[in-house]
Amino acid sequence: MPPHEFEFSVADLDASGKDFRFPVRGSWLRGVLEGTEMKAGAHDGALEIRASKSGTDVIVHGTLTAELVTPCARCLGDAVVKIDGPLSILMVPGKAADDDELSPEQADVGSYEGETVVLDDVVKDEILLEIPMIPLCSEDCPGMSPGLNQKPDHESGGQGKEEEEIDPRLLPLLKLKQAEQSKKKERKG
Numbered sequence: 149m150p151p152h153e154f155e156f157s158v159a160d161l162d163a164s165g166k167d168f169r170f171p172v173r174g175s176w177l178r179g180v181l182e183g184t185e186m187k188a189g190a191h192d193g194a195l196e197i198r199a200s201k202s203g204t205d206v207i208v209h210g211t212l213t214a215e216l217v218t219p220c221a222r223c224l225g226d227a228v229v230k231i232d233g234p235l236s237i238l239m240v241p242g243k244a245a246d247d248d249e250l251s252p253e254q255a256d257v258g259s260y261e262g263e264t265v266v267l268d269d270v271v272k273d274e275i276l277l278e279i280p281m282i283p284l285c286s287e288d289c290p291g292m293s294p295g296l297n298q299k300p301d302h303e304s305g306g307q308g309k310e311e312e313e314i315d316p317r318l319l320p321l322l323k324l325k326q327a328e329q330s331k332k333k334e335r336k337g
């Protein structure tokens with residue numbers, strides 16, 4: 149097993165760039181998500197990138213997909229989170245001094261050491277950033293006790309309820325209407 153999941157050699161690159169495709173495997177994702185409530189999804193994702201050299205910098209453009217499972221914010225059931233987004237980063241040589249405190253503006257700049265570009269942390273950060281704050285198992289998740297109070301209402305039917313809910317101020321009007329209707333009937337009959 150390689151020491152890193154997403155790595156390539158700078159020596160392999162020329163100015164026109166080179167395409168790479170790495171699977172985002174569940175086994176790697178599990179390591180990333182260790183200690184969180186999240187789990188790897190059922191399907192592997194993929195990191196598909198084109199890397200090219202600009203001087204000593206390495207420009208990485210591509211897409212990242214990944215699948216993970218996190219507790220639904222409403223019902224605590226499994227919510228499948230599918231990550232599918234662009235990934236762009238500039239890798240500069242040498243260890244950046246402020247590596248641990250990247251501001252959002254600097255977040256798309258990383259560093260590499262020696263001749264090997266390692267994107268594990270980039271991919272990890274991107275995945276963690278893309279996880280929604282309020283993950284839901286479905287858009288219309290009803291919450292902890294779905295339908296417990298709703299079902300009897302639907303089964304008893306709305307008709308009786310509607311009559312009960314008539315605004316009392318409208319009752320005289322309703323009686324007037326009923327009276328008129330019965331008059332018409334009388335005339336006809």
Ligand SMILES: [Zn+2]
Nearest residue numbers: 220223285289
């Ligand atoms: Zn839910």
